[in-house]
Amino acid sequence: MxxxxxxxxxxxxxxxxxxxxxxxxxxxIVCILGRNGAGKTTTMRSIMGLTPPRxxxxxxxxxxxxxxxxxxxxxxxxxxxxxxxRIFPDLTVGENLEIASKGNSQGDGWDKERVYRLxxxxxxxxxxxxxxxxxxxxxxxxxARALMGNPEFLLxxxxxxxxxxxxxxELMEQIGRLREEGLSILMAEQNVKSALKLAxxxxxxxxxxxxxxxxxxxxxxxxxxxKKYLLV
Amino acid sequence: MDFSxxxxxxxxxxxxxxxxxxxxxxxxxxxxxxxxxxxxxxxxRIVNFTHGTFYMLGAFIAFSVAQWLGGSSGFWLALLIAPLxxxxxxxxxxxxxxxRIYDQPRLMQLLxxxxxxxxxxxxxxxxxxxxxxxxxxxxxxxxxxxGATLPSYNLILLAAGPLVALGLWFFxxxxxxxxxxxxxxxxxxxxxxLGINSKQxxxxxxxxxxxxxGLGGTLIAPTTNIVIGMGMGIIINAILVVVVGGLGNxxxxxxxxxxxxxxxxxxxxxxxxxxxxxxxxxxxxxxMIRPSGLMKSVW
Ligand SMILES: Nc1ncnc2c1ncn2[C@@H]1O[C@H](COP(=O)(O)OP(=O)(O)O)[C@@H](O)[C@H]1O
Ligand SMILES: [Mg+2]
Numbered sequence: 308m309x310x311x312x313x314x315x316x317x318x319x320x321x322x323x324x325x326x327x328x329x330x331x332x333x334x335x336i337v338c339i340l341g342r343n344g345a346g347k348t349t350t351m352r353s354i355m356g357l358t359p360p361r362x363x364x365x366x367x368x369x370x371x372x373x374x375x376x377x378x379x380x381x382x383x384x385x386x387x388x389x390x391x392x393r394i395f396p397d398l399t400v401g402e403n404l405e406i407a408s409k410g411n412s413q414g415d416g417w418d419k420e421r422v423y424r425l426x427x428x429x430x431x432x433x434x435x436x437x438x439x440x441x442x443x444x445x446x447x448x449x450x451a452r453a454l455m456g457n458p459e460f461l462l463x464x465x466x467x468x469x470x471x472x473x474x475x476x477e478l479m480e481q482i483g484r485l486r487e488e489g490l491s492i493l494m495a496e497q498n499v500k501s502a503l504k505l506a507x508x509x510x511x512x513x514x515x516x517x518x519x520x521x522x523x524x525x526x527x528x529x530x531x532x533x534k535k536y537l538l539v
Numbered sequence: 540m541d542f543s544x545x546x547x548x549x550x551x552x553x554x555x556x557x558x559x560x561x562x563x564x565x566x567x568x569x570x571x572x573x574x575x576x577x578x579x580x581x582x583x584r585i586v587n588f589t590h591g592t593f594y595m596l597g598a599f600i601a602f603s604v605a606q607w608l609g610g611s612s613g614f615w616l617a618l619l620i621a622p623l624x625x626x627x628x629x630x631x632x633x634x635x636x637x638x639r640i641y642d643q644p645r646l647m648q649l650l651x652x653x654x655x656x657x658x659x660x661x662x663x664x665x666x667x668x669x670x671x672x673x674x675x676x677x678x679x680x681x682x683x684x685x686g687a688t689l690p691s692y693n694l695i696l697l698a699a700g701p702l703v704a705l706g707l708w709f710f711x712x713x714x715x716x717x718x719x720x721x722x723x724x725x726x727x728x729x730x731x732x733l734g735i736n737s738k739q740x741x742x743x744x745x746x747x748x749x750x751x752x753g754l755g756g757t758l759i760a761p762t763t764n765i766v767i768g769m770g771m772g773i774i775i776n777a778i779l780v781v782v783v784g785g786l787g788n789x790x791x792x793x794x795x796x797x798x799x800x801x802x803x804x805x806x807x808x809x810x811x812x813x814x815x816x817x818x819x820x821x822x823x824x825x826x827m828i829r830p831s832g833l834m835k836s837v838w
Contacts, residue, residue, distance in 0.1 A: 355732055381734035393729045395722040406718050410734025456734050 308333050308460050308491040309354065314363030316353045323349045324360065325515045329493075331460065336482070336492045338506035340499055340526075340537060346515040347495035348390055351462045354493070355387045356380045367460070381410055386458030390465045390495070392449040396438030400429055400448055403437050407455035416457040425481055426451050443474040450481070461485065463494040467501055475501055499537055503527070511536050550808055557687035558804045564693040566800025567700030568759050572773055573780040573792040574707055575751025581787020581836075582724040582744045583641060588652040589632070591774030592659045593749040597625045597756025598765045599663060602672045605760075614677035618757055625753025626746050633745045638738060660767055672765040692761060699758055700793070703751065707789050710747075720744055724787055779822045785832030794833060795825070 309331050316324040324346050331337045341347050352358040354365055356377040364373045372380050381387065395403050404419050423430040426447045432440065440448060446466055453461060466482065467475045479501055486492065486505075496502035503509070509526050511519035513536045519526065526532065550558075576590045601621040605613030632655065640648045678691045711717040723730045723740045730737045755773070763769070780799060784791025799818050806817035813820075825833060 357728060357732065376736075377728070377731035378734050378736045381732055387732040389729070389732075393726055395725055395729070397721050397725060398718060402718050403722075406715065406722055406730075406735070407733045409715055409719065452733070 308335070308368065309493070310366045311350070311354060312364045312366070314350075314353055314360035314365065316349050316358055316360045318349075318358065323515050324353065326363070327353075327512070327515070327517055328363075329510050329517065329520070331491050331493050333491055334486055334489055335507045336486050336494060336505050337508050337510065338502045339493065339495045339510045339512055340497070340502065341495075341512040342536065342538065343497065345512045345536075347512060348464055349515070350512065351387075351389075351464050351493070351495060355385065355462060378410070381456060384457055384459045386453030386456055386461040388449045388453050388461065388463045388466060390468065392442075392445040394437035394440065394445045394448055394452075396436065398437055399434050400437060400440065400444075401433040403448055403452050404455050407452040410456050417454045419455075422451040422454055425454075425484065443470050443478075446470060446474075446478065447481075454485075459489075459491065461490055461492045463492055465495055465497065467496065467498045479505055499533075553686045554808070555805075556685045557689065558808055559801065560684055560687055560689045560693060560697070562801040562804030563797070564696040564800075565803065566796045567696045568755050569773070569776055569780060569799060570700045570793055570796035571703050571758065572752055572755035573777040573784070573796055574703055574789050575748035575755070576774075576777045577781040577784065577787055577789060577792045578707070578720070578751075579745055579748035580781055582720050583741055585637075585641065585648045586645070586652065586778070587748075588649070588774055589655045589659070590748065590752050590777065591770030591772075592656050593625050593629055593752035593770075594756040594759075594773050595663070595765075595767070595770035596628065596659065597621055597753030598760040598763075598769065599667050599672065599756075600624050600753070601757040601760040602674050602765055603667075605674055611675070611677055614674070614761060617760075618754075621757045622750050622753035625756070626750040629749030629753075630742070630746050633742050637745060638741065641741065656770065660770075663767060669767070673763075674761045674765070676761045690762075696758060696762075699754075700796075703754070704789065704793055711789070716740075716743060776818055779818060783822050783825045783832060785834035785836040787836060788832065788834040791832060791834035791836075798825075 311327060311329045313326045313328050314324055315322065315326060327346070327350055329339070339347050339350060349358060353360045356372065356375055359374055364371055367383055367385065370383065372383065398406070401419065404422060408418065428444065429447055429451055432444060437445070437448065450466065463482070466478060470478065482492065483505055494502060503523050506523055508522055509520070510517050511532055518536055519529065519532045572594050576587065579587050579590065601617040604617035604621055608616055636651065636655070640651050676692055680691050681688050682691050682694070711721060719730065719735060719740050723737050727737045730740065776799065780792050780795045784795040798821055802821050803814060803817050807814040
């Protein structure tokens with residue numbers, strides 16, 4: 308589905324990613340784990356084209372998207388759920404979803420009704436302004452909004468951050484259901500426990516470099532890596 | 540103290556009503572122009588001095604269209620097409636120049652928009668000459684409104700404001716493009732990440748804003764001398780309206796335009812020597828009470 312090859316990404320003069328490579332296959336949930344400031348968000352932004360890498364390449368469904376404009380990458384059916392949710396505060400929940408369907412002309416797949424079936428809590432607040440939604444509601448809305456573009460590949464940046472444990476469990480179930488629907492997902496997390504329940508494979512990132520890659524059981528068996536880079 | 544002397548100086552009710560309608564008419568023109576500016580500044584986040592230039596172009600183009608057609612129907616056609624011509628021009632300006640400065644520092648934005656003001660001033664001199672133009676009033680005569688006499692043409696102005704306000708409200712709240720505008724105003728990057736080309740949203744907003752500037756210029760054309768300086772005159776007031784009303788807030792622009800228009804026309808009545816500073820006094824006072832604007836600003 309997507310292959311990130313040896314990318315170097317900068318914010319202005321500061322060099323953040325040092326040759327990150329990773330891969331997500333079809334219908335896979337891959338987790339990228341790492342402490343705060345490790346480079347997870349920067350990896351996500353590089354893939355989405357928001358902070359294009361200066362070196363290396365990103366291949367999505369066989370196409371080189373390394374220097375493509377953001378909106379074109381999105382139209383190749385890549386969905387982006389940023390870490391701070393970035394709901395449009397002046398738009399209602401329903402309007403947040405409506406404008407997201409504009410970005411993708413392929414009419415099949417997700418529409419408002421289907422999204423509300425996955426997140427029934429959103430249906431009840433359809434006419435509420437995005438800015439007045441709770442953290443959990445905003446997170447659901449952010450995912451729902453990304454789905455409206457009928458993505459094949461979803462970038463989920465710390466979806467559980469700041470949510471109550473009960474909400475986290477529910478959210479994880481819903482994300483699991485997305486894989487059953489045929490989506491491939493790259494999820495960044497600090498909340499290792501909940502992430503590992505879902506993940507097919509794991510990458511551990513620290514100071515802009517991939518320090519580990521393997522299956523969930525391999526990570527669970529590797530105490531050194533967990534101690535050194537994840538504090539668990 | 541001689542009260543009757545003071546009372547005799549006090550304008551009668553008819554004069555007051557007359558001034559009220561004159562003030563409202565001016566407020567409406569100011570609103571049409573400021574509404575365009577507030578949408579542009581709210582979504583694109585640039586301080587756009589060329590807005591006054593597009594207003595002025597609206598007036599000059601309306602003059603030419605009306606002259607070319609002749610007769611009284613000339614103005615009505617001008618009202619239809621002069622703002623559209625202005626919009627087309629603004630599309631060219633946006634796609635060649637403006638879109639290069641959205642991500643530049645504010646000083647560069649000011650430099651470019653101000654340079655464009657000067658360049659267009661010269662262009663207007665070349666096309667229309669240096670002498671002022673004036674246009675025939677399409678509906679001469681006057682009517683009586685609430686006991687006050689008022690030029691009939693002012694009815695057009697009084698109707699234009701509410702129509703534009705209603706149109707903008709409908710556009711912003713009911714159309715897909717309006718929703719995209721509101722989303723782009725708060726988070727452009729996220730709009731792109733949804734597969735929407737925010738550059739196109741910017742271009743559309745700029746053209747819409749300049750259409751309104753051109754419409755304002757067309758509406759004012761029959762009531763005034765059409766001169767090179769008129770763009771600068773309105774842009775200062777329009778920027779004040781936008782800032783005081785809350786950047787990007789159309790309703791804020793409407794309320795503040797009313798306050799300015801009425802304040803100015805009554806100011807002229809009671810303290811004619813200070814009439815020119817009235818908008819500034821009002822703006823300063825309102826900004827002291829609410830520094831971020833009367834209504835919610837998107838900046
Ligand atoms: N806009 C920015 N400008 C400069 N440095 C940044 C910016 N955003 C993040 N960084 C730096 O990049 C590094 C990686 O950050 P990030 O990718 O956000 O980490 P994570 O998502 O894993 O917490 C951090 O050291 C952070 O300070
Ligand atoms: Mg992060």
